[in-house]
Amino acid sequence: MARRKRGQPISGWLVLDKPLGITSTKAVSIVRAIFDAQKAGHAGTLDPEASGILPIALGEATKTVPFAMDGAKAYEFTVRWGEETNTDDGEGEITSTSDTRPTIAQIKAILPHYIGMISQVPPKFSAIKLAGERAYDKAREGQDFEIAARDVQIEGLELVSCPDKDSAIFKVHCGKGTYVRSLARDFGRDLGCFGHVTALRRTFVKPFGPNNMISLEKLEELSHKSADRSGLMACLLPIDAVLDDILAVSVDREQTLAIRQGRAVIMRGRDGPINKDTVLATHRGKPVALASVEKGMLKPKRVFNLKPNIAT
Numbered sequence: 444m445a446r447r448k449r450g451q452p453i454s455g456w457l458v459l460d461k462p463l464g465i466t467s468t469k470a471v472s473i474v475r476a477i478f479d480a481q482k483a484g485h486a487g488t489l490d491p492e493a494s495g496i497l498p499i500a501l502g503e504a505t506k507t508v509p510f511a512m513d514g515a516k517a518y519e520f521t522v523r524w525g526e527e528t529n530t531d532d533g534e535g536e537i538t539s540t541s542d543t544r545p546t547i548a549q550i551k552a553i554l555p556h557y558i559g560m561i562s563q564v565p566p567k568f569s570a571i572k573l574a575g576e577r578a579y580d581k582a583r584e585g586q587d588f589e590i591a592a593r594d595v596q597i598e599g600l601e602l603v604s605c606p607d608k609d610s611a612i613f614k615v616h617c618g619k620g621t622y623v624r625s626l627a628r629d630f631g632r633d634l635g636c637f638g639h640v641t642a643l644r645r646t647f648v649k650p651f652g653p654n655n656m657i658s659l660e661k662l663e664e665l666s667h668k669s670a671d672r673s674g675l676m677a678c679l680l681p682i683d684a685v686l687d688d689i690l691a692v693s694v695d696r697e698q699t700l701a702i703r704q705g706r707a708v709i710m711r712g713r714d715g716p717i718n719k720d721t722v723l724a725t726h727r728g729k730p731v732a733l734a735s736v737e738k739g740m741l742k743p744k745r746v747f748n749l750k751p752n753i754a755t
Contacts, residue, residue: 449481450475450479450480450481450482451478451479451480451481452481452502452750453478453479453480453481453501453502453676453679454501454502454503454504454679454682454747454749454750455501455502455504455679455680455681455682456498456499456500456501456504456511456651456679456680456681456682456684456685457474457478457498457499457501457657457662457678457679457680458496458497458498458499458651458655458656458657458680459474459496459497459498459499459656459657459658459659459662460494460495460496460497460656460657460658460659461489461493461494461495461496461497462494462658462659463491463492463493463494464491464492465491466491467485467487467488467489467497468485470485470497470499470659471483471484471485471499473659474499474501474659474662475501477662477663477666477675478501478666478675480501480502481502482501482502482505483499483500483501483502483505484499484500484505484508485497485498485499485500485508486498486499486500486508486511486512486648486685487511487512487516487645487648488570489645490532490643492532492533492534492643493643493644493645494643494644494645495518495643495644495645495646495656496645496646496647496648496651496652496653496655496656497645498511498648498651498685500682501679502682503682503747503748503749504682506682506733506745506747507682507683507685507686507733510685510686510688510689511648511649511651511685512619513619514619514648514649514650514685515598515616515617515618515647515648515649516616516617516618516619516621516645516647516648516649517614517615517616517617517645517646517647518614518615518617518623518643518644518645518646519603519612519613519614519643519644519646520612520613520615520623520626520627520640520642520643520644521610521611521612521613521640521641521642521643522610522611522612522613522627522630522631522638522639522640522641523609523610523638523639523640523641524541524543524544524545524608524609524610524611524631524634524636524637524638525540525541525542525543525544525609525636525637525638526539526540526541526637526638526639527539527540527628527631527632527637527638527639528639529567529568529582530566530567530568530624530639531566531568531622531624531625531627531628531639531640532624532627532639532640532641532643533639533640533641535568535639539637540637541635541636541637543634543635543636544608544609544636545611545634545636547602547605549634550602550605550611550630550634551602553630553633553634554600554601554602556633557597557600557626557629557630558597558598558599558600559596559597560594560595560596560597561594561595561596561597562592562593562594563592563593563594563595563621563622563625563626563629564590564591564592564593564625565578565590565593565622565625566578566622566624566625566628567579567581567582567588567590568582568583569590569622571590573588573590578590593620595617595618595619595620595621595622596617596618596619596621597615597616597617597618597621598616598617598618599614599615599616600613600614600615600616601613601614601615610641613626614646616647623640623643624639624640624643627639627640649685650684650685650687651680651684655680657678662675662678665678681730682730682747682749683723683730686723686730686733689721689722689723689733690719690722690723691722691723691724691725692710692722692723692724692725692734692736692741693724693725693726694708694724694725694726694731694741695726696726698724698726698741699724699726699731702724702731702732702734702741702743702746703731703732703746703748705743705746706743707740707741707742707743708740708741709739709740709741710736710739710740710741718736718737718738719735719736720735721733721734721735721744722734722735722736722741724741724743729749730747730749731746731747732744732745732746732747733745
């Protein structure tokens, strides 16, 4: 006899405003408990000392997490000049210092060099895997190692303000894999003054923005506010919220039943693609599966086993 899954079959996206001081994993655990959901995961780690948008997928939405991971992101961050640390943020040990402080003009002059496709070396204290081991584990053990530079896309970079001579606030709009801590470190080296991140807030993860965010405190309040928890359920966005850029292919009832059994179906009509790596099969506007199209055949890759969200 199959074991019954703990929790409720709740599916959707929750855009959490992650507070400072907790890990992304802990935040997911709290949200999962509030919703009493069977399954949950997040799209893009935020360090404990970073706040802001943490998209959390519940239930069947976990099958769409890679699409949020690959999306554009935006951050606001503060850099402190005069010190470089081994973690490239305020949590690490100071490794280099300088009495030099950059002018606003000098800061603005280097920013164009960081826009477009740039080469960046990730921090040694990062979750990148090297020979099967996390870089931060190797760094904590005092191992001597190097991380290869990688290309990342910076769409926009702006100096917001300089509250004092020791710090500057920036906004960045970037692609997958960009490390803001590396930007701060490299700014400091280019300016000859060293630098590290002291504050970091994520403000956008495509397609989610500030208007979608909700705090843990508000979720807790909603979870106790009404017996049917309808207010809590209203916070969830649909599982296909991150799939707007994917071609949607409509299927009929017969095809839907076949796809849910894992069977390929013949594409109908002249307008469908002959070959496509990923499409979203829908029935009456509802997601059925992520699929590929090969020679006119629609082949399911990830089928959505959707049930009505339970608000009890």
